[in-house]
Amino acid sequence: MAARLYRNGGFVADEWTHLDDEAELPAEGAFVVPLARFLAAAADLPQGVRLAPLVKASDDPASLAGHLAALELVVVDFAKFSDGRGYSTARLLRQRYGFAGEVRASGDVLLDQIPLMRRVGFDAFSVVNEPTIRALEAGHDVDVPLYLQPAERAGEVPAGARYWARRPAGAQLS
Amino acid sequence: MYRYDEFDAHFVSARVDQFRDQVQRRLAGDLTEEQFKPLRLMNGVYLQLHAYMLRIAIPYGTLNAVQMRRLAHVARTYDRGYGHFTTRQNIQFNWPRLKDIPEILSQLAEVEMHAIQTSGNCIRNVTADHFSGAAADEILDPRPYAEILRQWSSLHPEFSYLPRKFKIAVTGAPHDRAAVQVHDIGLQAVRDADGNVGFRVFVGGGLGRTPMVGRLVREFLPEADLLAYSEAILRVYNRYGRRDNKYKARIKILVHETGLEELKADIEAEFAEIRDGVLKLPASEIERITTYFDPPAFVAADGDEAVLEAAIAADPQLEAFAARNVHPHRAPGYASLTISLKPIGKAPGDATAEQMEVVADLAERYGHDEIRVSHEQNLVLPHVRRRDIPAIHAALVEAGLGEANAGLVTDIIACPGLDYCALATARSIPVAQRISERFGSPERQREIGDLKIKISGCINACGHHHVGHIGILGVEKKGEEYYQITLGGSADENTSVGEIIGRGFSYDEVVDAIEKVVDTYVGLRETPQEDFLAAYRRVGDQPFKEALYGTA
Ligand code: HEM
Numbered sequence: 001m002a003a004r005l006y007r008n009g010g011f012v013a014d015e016w017t018h019l020d021d022e023a024e025l026p027a028e029g030a031f032v033v034p035l036a037r038f039l040a041a042a043a044d045l046p047q048g049v050r051l052a053p054l055v056k057a058s059d060d061p062a063s064l065a066g067h068l069a070a071l072e073l074v075v076v077d078f079a080k081f082s083d084g085r086g087y088s089t090a091r092l093l094r095q096r097y098g099f100a101g102e103v104r105a106s107g108d109v110l111l112d113q114i115p116l117m118r119r120v121g122f123d124a125f126s127v128v129n130e131p132t133i134r135a136l137e138a139g140h141d142v143d144v145p146l147y148l149q150p151a152e153r154a155g156e157v158p159a160g161a162r163y164w165a166r167r168p169a170g171a172q173l174s
Numbered sequence: 175m176y177r178y179d180e181f182d183a184h185f186v187s188a189r190v191d192q193f194r195d196q197v198q199r200r201l202a203g204d205l206t207e208e209q210f211k212p213l214r215l216m217n218g219v220y221l222q223l224h225a226y227m228l229r230i231a232i233p234y235g236t237l238n239a240v241q242m243r244r245l246a247h248v249a250r251t252y253d254r255g256y257g258h259f260t261t262r263q264n265i266q267f268n269w270p271r272l273k274d275i276p277e278i279l280s281q282l283a284e285v286e287m288h289a290i291q292t293s294g295n296c297i298r299n300v301t302a303d304h305f306s307g308a309a310a311d312e313i314l315d316p317r318p319y320a321e322i323l324r325q326w327s328s329l330h331p332e333f334s335y336l337p338r339k340f341k342i343a344v345t346g347a348p349h350d351r352a353a354v355q356v357h358d359i360g361l362q363a364v365r366d367a368d369g370n371v372g373f374r375v376f377v378g379g380g381l382g383r384t385p386m387v388g389r390l391v392r393e394f395l396p397e398a399d400l401l402a403y404s405e406a407i408l409r410v411y412n413r414y415g416r417r418d419n420k421y422k423a424r425i426k427i428l429v430h431e432t433g434l435e436e437l438k439a440d441i442e443a444e445f446a447e448i449r450d451g452v453l454k455l456p457a458s459e460i461e462r463i464t465t466y467f468d469p470p471a472f473v474a475a476d477g478d479e480a481v482l483e484a485a486i487a488a489d490p491q492l493e494a495f496a497a498r499n500v501h502p503h504r505a506p507g508y509a510s511l512t513i514s515l516k517p518i519g520k521a522p523g524d525a526t527a528e529q530m531e532v533v534a535d536l537a538e539r540y541g542h543d544e545i546r547v548s549h550e551q552n553l554v555l556p557h558v559r560r561r562d563i564p565a566i567h568a569a570l571v572e573a574g575l576g577e578a579n580a581g582l583v584t585d586i587i588a589c590p591g592l593d594y595c596a597l598a599t600a601r602s603i604p605v606a607q608r609i610s611e612r613f614g615s616p617e618r619q620r621e622i623g624d625l626k627i628k629i630s631g632c633i634n635a636c637g638h639h640h641v642g643h644i645g646i647l648g649v650e651k652k653g654e655e656y657y658q659i660t661l662g663g664s665a666d667e668n669t670s671v672g673e674i675i676g677r678g679f680s681y682d683e684v685v686d687a688i689e690k691v692v693d694t695y696v697g698l699r700e701t702p703q704e705d706f707l708a709a710y711r712r713v714g715d716q717p718f719k720e721a722l723y724g725t726a
């Protein structure tokens with residue numbers, strides 16, 4: 001089943017095409033390629049080709065540090081939703097390396113993990129799971145919109161007396 | 175005690191709503207069991223041999239009378255009239271129905287309780303010394319720090335899908351009653367020469383099939399760095415802990431395979447990046463949380479002790495209770511009381527709804543409204559006036575809670591075992607019951623003295639058998655239950671893993687074998703003050719081997 005891209009509260013068209021290690025790089029377009037391939041190709045890209053890395057759970061985002069300023073997108077893959085390494089990857093991209101582009105979750109992306117993913121810095125979700133797509137289309141939000149630790153999502157604001165408590169911007173302690 | 179503010183109240187009720195929705199989506203088929211499992215586990219819901227089980231957090235083991243009464247209500251309304259207090263300061267209900275669980279959680283939320291992260295591959299309920307804020311030997315009350323850790327770890331976005339569960343324990347006393355060295359992170363609060371508060375930090379302790387004692391990674395972690403350093407440890411673990419084999423996924427294995435020095439360097443490098451960030455704890459915030467745990471006003475008077483002494487002189491049962499279940503308190507004229515959930519021949523850790531209510535009443539009337547759950551599966555009234563001990567004791571006896579066996583041979587820790595647990599290879603509760611009956615005479619127990627027996631029904635070691643002075647592990651051999659005995663384990667400041675003494679014993683033989691071990695100890699101790707562990711450490715396993723297997 002084809003993945004659908006969820007960003008800023010709605011499904012949008014995805015201008016990026018995934019390529020594996022074997023597929024030849026076309027002369028122009030926007031492509032997501034495995035991290036190693038990205039690192040090998042990034043220095044010497046043809047005009048008209050935009051490239052973004054696909055970072056697997058076991059990949060170290062530190063290897064991207066020198067490239068991030070020029071990057072639009074990093075895709076972090078969740079082969080299994082229960083493998084939490086991607087959360088640290090996203091957080092490091094934002095917190096440590098100051099990446100300001102899109103950080104997209106792909107793979108086994110499910111409704112109940114999306115609120116946590118948003119908080120560690122993901123801002124786009126490539127979703128295959130059908131109940132998740134349905135719920136997102138219906139605007140079904142499953143977040144606990146109060147947080148007990150600062151994280152990476154832009155726009156969270158302090159909540160209440162504790163200096164580490166946060167809530168989404170705009171939301172009230174209703 | 176910590177009290178919820180508006181934020182906490184909304185947080186917990188939003189969490190209940192979230193889980194209610196997840197249960198509905200599970201029942202509607204939108205979530206597979208595999209997808210639902212971590213969600214229910216992080217709300218304390220296990221699937222057991224016969225039914226669902228609900229594990230409710232009692233953060234750092236502290237609760238008040240209203241909360242205890244609510245647990246009694248849950249036991250009566252949604253379970254079979256009792257609950258089971260566990261070794262990690264939680265309470266478990268063994269018979270709730272899945273469809274009732276959101277309602278139970280919402281009733282608990284009304285009294286500031288929850289089941290968040292009592293299970294699952296996340297940071298679990300933070301535990302602490304059950305005499306915190308009361309013990310005479312305490313340097314400082316560790317609960318404010320446990321509360322700060324509880325908050326930081328609750329629904330942590332980065333650390334909810336760890337390789338495996340992650341347990342943190344904190345103690346504020348040199349004598350460790352919280353078993354910190356068998357936790358993933360163990361913290362011992364200390365003061366430096368200038369009076370500043372910090373922590374000795376142990377990493378990588380754990381039991382299960384590969385028992386390991388935690389390794390010291392920091393002699394003195396300043397209190398301001400508590401969260402940043404914890405986050406550094408968790409991030410290293412989340413990124414590098416093994417995920418290919420769930421039996422090798424705890425941080426203890428990462429410590430073991432990476433090597434302590436290298437892992438320490440990784441943690442320090444991560445810590446260096448974040449130490450001056452937003453997690454640095456301001457002194458004002460530590461103070462603010464600490465005031466929640468301010469001690470009550472203690473009011474002892476001259477003549478209190480005489481009242482107690484006179485009552486003890488008139489009542490041998492009370493005398494035994496005072497000798498075993500009363501612990502030194504830092505305030506003059508006060509004591510902490512252990513309420514034993516180990517009546518002779520009963521399942522360790524179980525309490526009926528009525529018993530919970532009796533304890534709630536006593537806490538309100540005599541105990542500054544404070545109750546603790548100990549990791550030894552007993553309850554504690556941390557602050558009672560010594561003069562009131564006779565009245566409390568009388569009420570406990572009436573409720574079947576007056577057993578004077580704290581720390582004795584019948585104060586056994588046992589996991590649920592084959593009677594409840596899907597993973598079990600042998601029964602453990604009935605073994606505990608039989609040992610308890612064998613040694614049930616008060617004189618005999620007191621003559622034997624301090625002795626910790628711990629029983630697990632399989633290699634997962636929920637019953638902590640590795641750190642029992644005498645440990646019993648139930649295994650299966652050719653379709654029959656067998657029990658392996660380990661000697662010399664301990665979970666205090668001198669933590670050690672017990673050693674297997676020899677071939678196992680059948681269900682019928684195991685109680686006799688334990689009796690032989692105990693009698694051998696009594697026969698060889700140098701003085702009655704030399705407890706089992708000290709004697710074992712002095713003489714080694716040879717005399718016990720001979721007693722069990724002969725000299726051959
Ligand atoms: C009844 C169902 C239960 C099941 C299915 C269960 C399952 C497990 C499993 C699989 C482990 C090993 C985890 C590991 O080392 O990776 C474990 C460890 C443990 N469990 Fe349980 N458990 C149950 C009940 C309990 C109860 C009632 C208690 C408390 C009295 C408890 C306390 C513990 C403790 C303290 C550990 C050892 C943690 C360590 O290795 O450091 N469990 N449990």
Ligand code: SF4
Nearest residue numbers: 589595598631632636
């Ligand atoms: S030790 Fe084994 S039998 Fe006992 S509760 Fe744990 S998993 Fe079950």
